[in-house]
Amino acid sequence: MRSRSPLMICGVLLALLVVLFGLGLCAGRVWTPWSAWTSHGADPRWAIVFGLRLPRTILAILVGGALGLSGAALQGYTRNPLADPAALGVSTAAALGAVLTLYLGAAGEASWILPLAAMVGAGIGVAILLSLAGISSSIVTFLLAGFVIQTVCGAAIALALNLAPNPWAVNEIVNWLMGSLADRSVEEVRIAAPGVLAGSVLLLTLGRSLDALTLGEQGARSLGVELSRTRLLMAVGVALAVGSSVAVTGVISFVGLITPHLLRPVLGARPSAVLLPSFLGGAALTLAADILVRLTPAASEVKLSVAMAALGGPFFLAMLISMRRRLA
Amino acid sequence: MNPKQTLRADALAIQLGGRPVLGGITAAFTRGELVAIVGPNGAGKSTLLSCLAGLLKPDAGVALLDGGPIAALPGRHRARRLAFLAQTPEIAWDVDVRAFVGLGRTPHLGAFGPSAEDQAAVDAAIVSAGLEAFAERPVTRLSGGERARALIARALAGQTDWLLADEPLTGLDPGHALDALALFRRLAHDQGKGVIITLHDLNLAARFADRVLILSDGDLVVDGPPEVALTPEILSKVYGVAVRRHVGASGPLIEVLGRAG
Numbered sequence: 235m236r237s238r239s240p241l242m243i244c245g246v247l248l249a250l251l252v253v254l255f256g257l258g259l260c261a262g263r264v265w266t267p268w269s270a271w272t273s274h275g276a277d278p279r280w281a282i283v284f285g286l287r288l289p290r291t292i293l294a295i296l297v298g299g300a301l302g303l304s305g306a307a308l309q310g311y312t313r314n315p316l317a318d319p320a321a322l323g324v325s326t327a328a329a330l331g332a333v334l335t336l337y338l339g340a341a342g343e344a345s346w347i348l349p350l351a352a353m354v355g356a357g358i359g360v361a362i363l364l365s366l367a368g369i370s371s372s373i374v375t376f377l378l379a380g381f382v383i384q385t386v387c388g389a390a391i392a393l394a395l396n397l398a399p400n401p402w403a404v405n406e407i408v409n410w411l412m413g414s415l416a417d418r419s420v421e422e423v424r425i426a427a428p429g430v431l432a433g434s435v436l437l438l439t440l441g442r443s444l445d446a447l448t449l450g451e452q453g454a455r456s457l458g459v460e461l462s463r464t465r466l467l468m469a470v471g472v473a474l475a476v477g478s479s480v481a482v483t484g485v486i487s488f489v490g491l492i493t494p495h496l497l498r499p500v501l502g503a504r505p506s507a508v509l510l511p512s513f514l515g516g517a518a519l520t521l522a523a524d525i526l527v528r529l530t531p532a533a534s535e536v537k538l539s540v541a542m543a544a545l546g547g548p549f550f551l552a553m554l555i556s557m558r559r560r561l562a
Numbered sequence: 563m564n565p566k567q568t569l570r571a572d573a574l575a576i577q578l579g580g581r582p583v584l585g586g587i588t589a590a591f592t593r594g595e596l597v598a599i600v601g602p603n604g605a606g607k608s609t610l611l612s613c614l615a616g617l618l619k620p621d622a623g624v625a626l627l628d629g630g631p632i633a634a635l636p637g638r639h640r641a642r643r644l645a646f647l648a649q650t651p652e653i654a655w656d657v658d659v660r661a662f663v664g665l666g667r668t669p670h671l672g673a674f675g676p677s678a679e680d681q682a683a684v685d686a687a688i689v690s691a692g693l694e695a696f697a698e699r700p701v702t703r704l705s706g707g708e709r710a711r712a713l714i715a716r717a718l719a720g721q722t723d724w725l726l727a728d729e730p731l732t733g734l735d736p737g738h739a740l741d742a743l744a745l746f747r748r749l750a751h752d753q754g755k756g757v758i759i760t761l762h763d764l765n766l767a768a769r770f771a772d773r774v775l776i777l778s779d780g781d782l783v784v785d786g787p788p789e790v791a792l793t794p795e796i797l798s799k800v801y802g803v804a805v806r807r808h809v810g811a812s813g814p815l816i817e818v819l820g821r822a823g
């Protein structure tokens with residue numbers, strides 16, 4: 235496995251992202267040519283580009299980047315290639331936090347309440363996970379813990395639906411739960427951006443500690459890594475990034491799982507080398523999937539989370555099969 | 563003994579999982595010597611080494627580096643002074659040998675990644691461990707012996723004053739085991755490092771170590787030069803085996819005759 239320069243890969247990913255960004259502004263039910271962009275409102279399609287597609291595209295980049303980077307960081311910390319914020323229940327925990335504010339009607343009080351609750355939920359979920367990773371680095375324990383967190387939070391969300399005061403509340407919760415980027419506005423970008431950016435910067439600073447963890451927790455400590463600090467930064471970073479993403483788009487799975495796996499063959503397995511490329515790669519993957527979703531000819535748009543699961547599920551299975559072969 | 567050059571165990575005692583593992587061990591190590599810690603399985607060798615490395619907090623007593631408690635040092639400072647090589651280290655990711663050895667530079671890295679000095683230290687460590695031919699190979703595709711040498715190189719890359727290695731010879735064939743011990747001795751005698759290793763091979767301990775510590779059931783049985791420590795009387799008591807000492811072509815030879823009694 236020959237590892238290429240991370241800088242070069244980042245350049246390639248950035249170029250891909252720029253192309254997708256342009257495509258994301260043009261593509262959709264209505265194709266908007268360049269003339270519509272420069273019309274300054276004279277062409278009705280100008281509003282589509284700048285009022286709908288621009289925030290949606292920016293959001294896809296922020297959310298995809300946050301999920302890809304969180305996945306890469308979690309995989310590095312836990313030395314577990316199957317770690318992913320959605321698969322391990324962190325996203326579901328964030329969703330539970332958000333649903334509670336919808337259920338209690340608190341979400342309408344102020345725009346920051348729902349994202350804050352989502353971040354707190356994600357923070358609690360990831361703290362439970364990482365403390366378990368400290369006790370045992372066994373992949374089985376870890377995945378089981380994630381499964382339990384996801385199931386319990388899922389059940390609590392179902393309970394909230396069950397006890398919802400009226401059908402509108404149910405409708406609101408269900409609509410929000412199905413992860414999607416449709417009809418998001420500048421407001422959502424404003425909500426998500428600070429958390430995603432702050433969380434991502436935090437996670438990007440952890441590269442060296444994650445590299446040292448290649449030698450296990452004792453090995454990392456013998457190299458001078460303060461694990462309690464790493465764990466805290468990791469939990470806060472993932473909580474900010476995933477919490478604020480889930481707050482605006484609901485749960486979108488597989489981005490965090492797949493992105494680092496797609497990148498490792500070209501970048502090598504060193505955890506720090508995968509971090510920034512995973513942000514860019516996750517952003518490109520999510521944006522590409524969202525463009526596909528917009529172009530699918532269906533009566534109503536397919537939800538992004540559904541499309542992602544349809545793409546990610548088979549990929550995950552193929553990965554498990556190849557891992558099984560390697561272990562056997 | 564200059565306190566500035568020592569690593570000391572001062573009445574170290576620890577219980578793990580409710581079982582007493584170390585029962586108050588006092589010993590001093592100086593730079594420039596190669597010390598072997600031997601003893602039966604479960605005698606507390608690894609635990610003693612972890613406490614000396616500041617990675618395990620003793621219940622009582624203290625490990626002192628240059629006269630100050632090692633546990634009080636910030637991790638990065640400690641790691642620049644002392645390298646620790648665990649017995650069965652985890653290698654989680656399939657990185658190449660050069661990157662793996664480079665992990666040993668972690669406590670030295672500046673803000674902008676590896677410097678020329680870091681690169682030079684990694685190259686020197688790879689040469690010392692005889693890994694030039696494997697430098698670009700993924701660690702997980704090394705044989706057991708090559709892996710053991712990669713681990714030693716990783717510990718060397720930090721260029722620390724102290725090197726503590728828990729059974730570093732596991733998986734090495736006789737030739738490479740001799741190479742490794744000769745390397746440890748050079749590090750101690752020529753470069754003035756303090757090298758402390760745990761070993762099971764009594765003959766290698768007798769031949770290479772400047773000093774041997776024998777642990778049994780968490781207590782220090784004897785601490786002295788090999789000819790004083792590795793006597794048939796002590797070994798038969800500690801290991802429960804009958805032993806005869808010869809003088810072989812290469813030096814002392816300890817022949818295990820069979821179970822004692």
